[in-house]
Amino acid sequence: MEADLAEYLDEFTRRDWETLEPGAVTGPVRVAVVGLGWFAREWALPGIARSAYTEATVVTDIDENAVEAVAAGRDLTGVTPEEFRSGAVADAYDAVYVATPNATHLEYVEAAAAQGKAVLCEKPLEATLDRARRLVAACRDADVPLMVGYRMQTDPAARRLRDLVAAGVAGDVVHVHATMSQTMLGELDGDADQWRLDPELSGGCAAMDLGVYPLNTTRFALGADPVRVSGRTRSEHEAFAGVDEHATFRLEFPDDVDALCSVSQNAQHASRLEVTGTEARLILDPAFYEREDRGFAVVRDGTRVDVDFDQVHQIEEEFAYFGHQLLADEPFHPDGEHALADMRALDGVYESAEAGRPVALGDDTE
Template identity: 75%
Template sequence: MADTFAAALDDFTRRDWQTLAPDAVDDPVRVAVVGLGWFAREWALPGIDRSAYTEAAVVCGVDPEVTAAVAAERDLVGVAPDELRSGAVAEEYDAVYVATPNATHLEYVEAAAEQGKAVLCEKPVEATLDRAERLVSACDDAGVPLMVGYRMQTDPAVRRLKESVADGALGDVVHVHATMSQTMLGELGTDHDQWRLDPDLSGGCALMDIGVYPLNTTRFVLEADPVAVFGTTRSEHAAFAGVDEHASYRLTFADGVEAMCSVSQTAQHASRLEVTGTEGRAVLDPAFYEREDREFALERGGSRVGVEFEQVHQPAEEFAYFGHQLLAEEPFYPDGEHALGDARALDAVYESAETGSVVRLDG
């Protein structure tokens, strides 16, 4: 067993994408951070700081007091949304990180594309499939690089899981089980007046907010896109009227592999990803939250190997990859076209939940 898994587990936290040494960077990518919610303040900005390939230069938010406070604390340029969209301080940054509510991504990405700036847009790429397609087209038409914020793809634990599957350490994959849940209103310190509960801003709640993690991570690990989906959604509490509180969906792939996924905004905090093959099983538990250490284990022939590794700051790894690829003039893997795969699948899950039928994605 040790020999079988050795390649996957050797040098666990290596950055297999890195060709440009961090100490060789004299001029890191200057990033404008758009949207100053809790994630941007507590995770994205520290992640930018930790990366040798990026530095924060501009912050932009809808609340002038918050923007001014963050700018003063970090000695950055602080601007209002209209100023950023107009290009008034465009000479201050090289790239734009968009972390605003889902349905406002398009306007900021379009502005960045018009200014010729590279873009890192948070997931899901937009609130609807149509707007997601317009966003990707805006970057394509302007010829600017677009990366979408799937931070799981740059986490070493997920990359080693993907390698284990590709190397055949599990045999042929048979099925995937994934779950993610939280008590959203309590854990995020928010009341009922927030954008995730507004269908026009979010496009949905459980599925659009956290359902994308099992979906995209499964696609990444299997290196495949689903050909059909079946899903259900439900809401029990008044706060979630008009959006989905819970969602479950099944992804079917061309080779017959199925992924069973469930997410909830009002269940015990948990996340897990389990890939089972004909000869073994790999488990990430916890799996998806940036504020938890990931635990990785491989099982085969009645034996289990748990891997101890140095945990990474997920947004720091994401921004390091973003900045590195720009400086090295290399393409991104989680680009706009990749993100549209999620947008199509999410749209299909909602259609399936409404019609009660399987929805095909392969034409």
């Protein structure tokens, strides 16, 4: 089996999207970072710095102390959100990375679009499907590029999984199982993350915050979109009153392929995606968290091959792709229209959980 897989897994970490020669890079793309929570500080800013195609130049946040500390520590220009939205230092950046609570993405993306800046917006796109549609429309109407932060799509492990599925190594895909869980209140950084417990800011908790990973990665791996969803959500502890502590959902894809996903904000840490076909199983475990190495395995006829590969910094890969595509004047794959399919599916999961029945998914327009 190892010999059969070699043609697909050689140069595992290759950047199959990279077309620019080193001498042809005219950048880097200057990025304004909007939102300075733990993820932006510990992962996004280092990822931007590690990428040869990007550099951070401006930061903003509603927390003035955070802006001052980050700007001084990294020699960046710090501005208030009002100054950012007004375009006061728009000449200092070419693109905007939005990493604020879900329900505030729209206002910052609208400001960036009005300034003619390319946008990388975190997922989920917004707190509601309607606001997500408005966000995508703002970029479309301003004719500015919009990429959505699906970091799994630029991770080599997910890209090689997609390659194997497309090559038929798994045979006909029968089903997908995925899980993602954490003890949110213990693993994340205290008060900075409690916006996830506010339904107005987050739009939901377990399904919105975690469920988007197995949902989108399954779509990416299969190259298909779900046509119907069903979901169940529940909360057991007072801290999660008003949002979903745990969520389980089923995605029905064309050709009778089902994906069964379970996510939790209050369960032991887990991160796994398994694609089962008529010929083989393809496994990512660990799969989704940026702070742990990914694992990749193929199981066929009782034989398991674990692929040993050099790990990459997920966020460096994401920003390298973002900057490269802008400099090469090439489109993004995880764009706004792609993200709207996730928002429609998540909306369907919550609708199904409330109504107690499956929900058919239409197109992603009003």
